[in-house]
Amino acid sequence: MQRRNFFKSIAATGLGAALSPVIKSAPVYTADSVKPKTNIAEAMAVPRSTLSMPGKYPGRVVKVNNANAVVDGKPSEEAAYEMLKRCMLELTGEHDLSKAWLQFVGPDDVIGIKVNPVAGKLLTTSHAVTRSIVKQLEEAGIHRSNMMIWDRREMQLHETGYTEDNYPGIKIKGTECQDAQGGFINKEGKFYSEDRIDKKCYFFADVEGEYDAYTMPYMVNGGKNSYFTKICTEDVTKIINVPVLKNAGSAVTLCLKNLAFGAITNTGRLHQQLWHETCAYACAFSPLRDKVVLNIVDGLIGCFDGGPSANPQFMCNYNTLLVGSDPVAVDRIGHDIVIAKRIEEGIQVKDKPEAIRFMHLAEELKLGIADRNNISLTEFNV
Amino acid sequence: MKEKIGCLIAFFLIPLFLYAQQIKDVEVKRERVFTGEGLYGYMNGGADLYLEYGVYKLTARDLIYKGEEYMLEIYELPSPEDAFGIYSLHVFKCMRADTLGCIDCLSTYQLQRVSGNKYISLVFPSGSTVARNEADSLLRLFVSENEEKPAIPDILDIKEPLSGNLKFARGKLSASNVQSSLFNLLDGVKIKALWHLSGKATRENRALIYPEDKVNIKLIKSRIPDEDVLMTGENYIFIKCREEESPAQNSSPFGF
Numbered sequence: 001m002q003r004r005n006f007f008k009s010i011a012a013t014g015l016g017a018a019l020s021p022v023i024k025s026a027p028v029y030t031a032d033s034v035k036p037k038t039n040i041a042e043a044m045a046v047p048r049s050t051l052s053m054p055g056k057y058p059g060r061v062v063k064v065n066n067a068n069a070v071v072d073g074k075p076s077e078e079a080a081y082e083m084l085k086r087c088m089l090e091l092t093g094e095h096d097l098s099k100a101w102l103q104f105v106g107p108d109d110v111i112g113i114k115v116n117p118v119a120g121k122l123l124t125t126s127h128a129v130t131r132s133i134v135k136q137l138e139e140a141g142i143h144r145s146n147m148m149i150w151d152r153r154e155m156q157l158h159e160t161g162y163t164e165d166n167y168p169g170i171k172i173k174g175t176e177c178q179d180a181q182g183g184f185i186n187k188e189g190k191f192y193s194e195d196r197i198d199k200k201c202y203f204f205a206d207v208e209g210e211y212d213a214y215t216m217p218y219m220v221n222g223g224k225n226s227y228f229t230k231i232c233t234e235d236v237t238k239i240i241n242v243p244v245l246k247n248a249g250s251a252v253t254l255c256l257k258n259l260a261f262g263a264i265t266n267t268g269r270l271h272q273q274l275w276h277e278t279c280a281y282a283c284a285f286s287p288l289r290d291k292v293v294l295n296i297v298d299g300l301i302g303c304f305d306g307g308p309s310a311n312p313q314f315m316c317n318y319n320t321l322l323v324g325s326d327p328v329a330v331d332r333i334g335h336d337i338v339i340a341k342r343i344e345e346g347i348q349v350k351d352k353p354e355a356i357r358f359m360h361l362a363e364e365l366k367l368g369i370a371d372r373n374n375i376s377l378t379e380f381n382v
Numbered sequence: 383m384k385e386k387i388g389c390l391i392a393f394f395l396i397p398l399f400l401y402a403q404q405i406k407d408v409e410v411k412r413e414r415v416f417t418g419e420g421l422y423g424y425m426n427g428g429a430d431l432y433l434e435y436g437v438y439k440l441t442a443r444d445l446i447y448k449g450e451e452y453m454l455e456i457y458e459l460p461s462p463e464d465a466f467g468i469y470s471l472h473v474f475k476c477m478r479a480d481t482l483g484c485i486d487c488l489s490t491y492q493l494q495r496v497s498g499n500k501y502i503s504l505v506f507p508s509g510s511t512v513a514r515n516e517a518d519s520l521l522r523l524f525v526s527e528n529e530e531k532p533a534i535p536d537i538l539d540i541k542e543p544l545s546g547n548l549k550f551a552r553g554k555l556s557a558s559n560v561q562s563s564l565f566n567l568l569d570g571v572k573i574k575a576l577w578h579l580s581g582k583a584t585r586e587n588r589a590l591i592y593p594e595d596k597v598n599i600k601l602i603k604s605r606i607p608d609e610d611v612l613m614t615g616e617n618y619i620f621i622k623c624r625e626e627e628s629p630a631q632n633s634s635p636f637g638f
Contacts, residue, residue: 070509072508072509072510072511072512073490073491073508073509073510073511073513074508074509074510121507122491122505122507305474309428311472312489312490312491312492312505313472313473313474313475313489313492314474315490315491345474345475
């Protein structure tokens with residue numbers, strides 16, 4: 001693979017990542033071709049737990065809209081708090097907000113809040129939503145020392161304001177990391193990130209990852225294995241997944257994508273042939289399947305084209321939050337919102353069935369409900 | 383490769399604040415310059431598109447102006463047409479377009495402009511009204527007025543505003559960004575330039591293509607129905623440009 005092609009499938013920190021132009025020459029459609037082998041059978045052989053996806057409320061999604069969610073370009077923390085509260089109470093049927101949260105987490109849990117800072121400052125998981133989650137967890141009796149805000153790339157967390165200064169008492173951690181001088185390699189000549197991956201837990205796919213020296217720190221390893229981050233396998237006991245409402249071509253990058261591509265290494269090799277499979281399969285591995293208890297899609301500000309990076313021309317205020325324990329059902333509802341916007345804006349003419357293939361794969365793996373007819377959506381305007 | 387990365391790092395480290403620091407009310411938080419393929423260090427795969435237009439220098443600055451945060455990028459290109467070309471691919475819907483004789487586009491988070499052979503993007507992450515209102519005055523501090531305009535062929539017979547209606551491509555990658563069906567039409571065709579006129583009014587897009595030679599004009603002609611050829615000349619072919627949606631454009635190549 002050529003250097004330029006690698007660059008197309010890696011993220012970098014900084015503005016460049018945020019403002020990458022829209023490239024519409026998307027990968028070749030390969031649905032009918034023979035897919036490379038994977039170790040998904042090994043993942044499925046691990047017994048499910050009572051916590052396994054789709055969690056407590058399969059096929060149930062709550063959507064709340066608030067026309068004042070974004071005030072003069074900035075997501076309102078006050079509005080986000082109320083929107084989240086409404087969603088949590090409605091989803092759980094509780095009247096008490098703390099009780100609602102305690103259906104999913106407890107004081108002994110270490111809770112990993114998986115944000116999505118990959119598009120940079122312009123289109124990260126908003127601090128309004130993240131702070132609302134933290135606040136409501138605290139009100140439910142969860143100590144800040146039992147919370148971690150995490151993503152794949154620590155550098156991007158810092159760049160988008162996810163720092164310990166801004167979130168005192170909460171650990172901020174990424175799998176891929178640098179030292180204070182910006183170096184990726186320790187004194188032993190190893191990537192710092194290598195200590196943060198779990199070589200016992202991996203997604204195998206028969207596609208070789210080959211990267212040059214520039215790219216490798218962002219992939220951590222090449223070869224045919226994508227290792228899970230220790231953040232998922234060791235550090236946290238529960239995960240709250242907080243993606244941003246964004247498109248990826250004529251598909252969406254929401255709950256499943258945020259988890260799958262955010263929790264494993266060596267992903268550059270997976271985009272061309274196994275994008276849909278990876279979104280579904282990686283979530284079927286125990287560290288994700290059995291720990292993700294809640295999905296909160298931040299749709300205060302999102303995008304309808306140019307995603308997953310942030311092209312300012314295609315950003316919009318959806319003014320919405322989606323909440324559910326079932327990541328597949330939440331993705332399905334989010335898909336409808338994004339595609340409706342794309343059609344309204346003239347980006348595409350109609351929905352494309354192939355765009356939700358990863359959701360159907362996830363449903364086959366019993367991770368949630370993809371069939372819209374079987375999803376219960378409750379919608380409010382506040 | 384190591385040399386390239388070395389050069390790149392050198393650019394990161396060279397403080398180039400002298401010019402910008404002299405500008406009143408502007409605080410430069412960070413300034414970086416990228417030349418040629420150094421652009422890959424800034425935007426990864428996205429650089430392919432810019433390099434197709436011939437971007438030879440990018441100056442990127444993180445600024446504070448009147449208390450608001452801005453990110454200013456100035457791309458220098460071989461010609462005003464190239465600058466217009468990369469601009470035209472980044473314009474979608476403008477709150478305000480082509481004002482006071484400029485080619486520009488204001489949106490919620492960004493002011494873009496073509497100034498001579500420069501494409502300029504000014505992003506204000508806050509999206510606030512204050513930031514948006516100050517964007518013009520900030521831009522005036524960095525770009526000169528009355529620069530040369532792109533030379534637009536008369537055959538297009540376009541009326542203003544240009545922004546959002548007219549696009550310009552230099553190669554296959556930019557052409558496919560202009561309209562995805564052009565990717566197949568131009569497969570194996572060598573072109574020098576392509577102007578694309580949106581058919582918002584007529585519901586019919588048109589493309590004025592300048593292939594490298596007559597052989598390539600014939601190749602294009604052979605791929606479209608006769609009724610779609612509006613005009614041909616010594617060095618161009620003017621066609622109706624039909625869009626066919628691909629069955630599945632499911633994932634972005636800019637992936638993680």
